[in-house]
Amino acid sequence: MTEPLARLESVSRIYQKGKEKVEVLHQLDLEIPQGDFIAIMGPSGSGKTTLLNLLGGLDKPTAGTVTVGGAELSAMSNSRLSRWRSTNVGFIFQFYNLLPVLTALRNVELPLLLTNFNSKERIKRASIALDIVGLADRAKHYPRELSGGQEQRVAIARAIVSDPSLLLCDEPTGDLDRDTADEILRLLQVLNKDHGKTIVMVTHDSQAAEYANRTLHCDKGTLEARQAA
């Protein structure tokens, strides 16, 4: 049996809100095989985004261990986590979060600024990433000159440009109409099936979840698996 890409063991995450302690995740265990496409659904406050943050090394568990690609994130310092994120994980947000002062191409180039590639190589790779998401002709456009769907495609190009094995998507279609959302989800499917990316997607949209291989339901800090139809 192959080693899973990501593994969470007895992970708990407790937040302090004033004098009150809120346990968002409770003794959670999860294995994500390489090449999987998982949708995580659940009500607001159920811990979906917290789970995503832990997998992406943006947060650390209060108890338990998070291991991704053989690296134990829960034991890493913040600076090591930063370096790890730059090459191992790509993030896709609901509101795209592109830098408005940069063109699409320069937004995609951003993660490559953390590598040793020279300018020419960075531009070449960013152009390829834009080509993969079908926006090669929008390279010189600023985010304000793009539609919501195009902005999200640029964000996806930025997420894959440094060729990470894991893509974490937080409500990637939450701000899009149905048709555009379907386009984005089909693109994620292509990245999963054709490019071997492992994808974990948080969503409220059951139609979006249908694009995943399997759906996990998060409620009160625990996960329950449901196989996609």
Next chain:
Amino acid sequence: MKYFRLIWKNAWRKKIRTLLTILSVFVAFLLFSLLSAIGFAFKGGVDVADAERLIIIDKISLINPIPMSYMNRIASTTGVASVTHASWFGGYYQDPRNQFGQFPVDPESYFDLYPEFNMPEEQLEAFKRNRIGAVVGQELAKQFGWEVGDRIPLQATIWTKADGGRTWEFELEGIFSTDDPRGATPFLLFQYDYFEEARAFGKGTVGWYILRVAKGADPVQVANAIDQQFANSPNETETSTEAAFSQSFAKQFGNIALIVSLVLGAVFFTLLLVSGNTMSQSVRERISELAVLKTLGFADRSVLGIVLSESILIMLIGGLLGLGVGWVLVQGVAQQMGAFLPGVFLSPGAMATAVGMMIAAGILAGIFPAVKAMRLSIIDALARA
């Protein structure tokens, strides 16, 4: 350099705000360059002072004359290599606004004491021979278009002539210069003998003495020996180094250095408030973008560096523009005011200080927002967005 585009683009996120901030930095460094150049002129004499030259003035005040009879006694003091004298004439040329330094001197000994003044030998000899001869610094000659052989009438404001006249006529015998850009020479020298013979009062006195200390002699001991010689006489003396003399002369106009410092202090304090506010606003507006950068893998220190560099960049754009325009203006001021205030000069040292101040001001203005950006919690920032 990889981040330069990002820093540059962020700096121009709000063009009007950035332009206004750059304008305030520009004005601050324009003022800095002008005031530095003027301040430099006031202390210029101090900087070019010769450590082996001592100045002897009346102990009560520089404007009190000293007897000419002191000359030989000073010259025979142990440790004195040579001595000369000068006096303040205080006239003007054609118009009362055309005032500049005019000094009756002994040509022979004066130019021995000031070897840094360059003049063709034949001109110096002609000056020595001509009783009503005069020599001028090249700045002054350029300003009034004088050439050797010209007659220069000066109107006296202090020294009336024995015949009651106030017009003193001189024949220009030479034009001198100095290689040191800090030691401008916008003054006129003429024969003391002519001055002594023609003036109506004050005969047998000079304004001050200048001496050169002999090699190996201690200037402090020489100064003490001279002042002791004339202690308890009607004209007690105060002997000091040329630098100290220049400093006390400049202080007659007020403490220029203090005034310059106070003005600049107020300007830079305001500048820090303005630019600090700009940077704080700029960082507040893009909390989520900074969080995204950190999510992508930019380390805390990189985010700190990006924000600080942006602040320094704005300071450098405005500051270098201000310094450049200031430099051009200083050239004009130096030409216009050269006769009243020689040595108006924006020195390389002042320019280096200005660049240092730009960087320091950039760091000070940007440090608080930069630290805030560095400490930003990605999760909190993204949740707020």
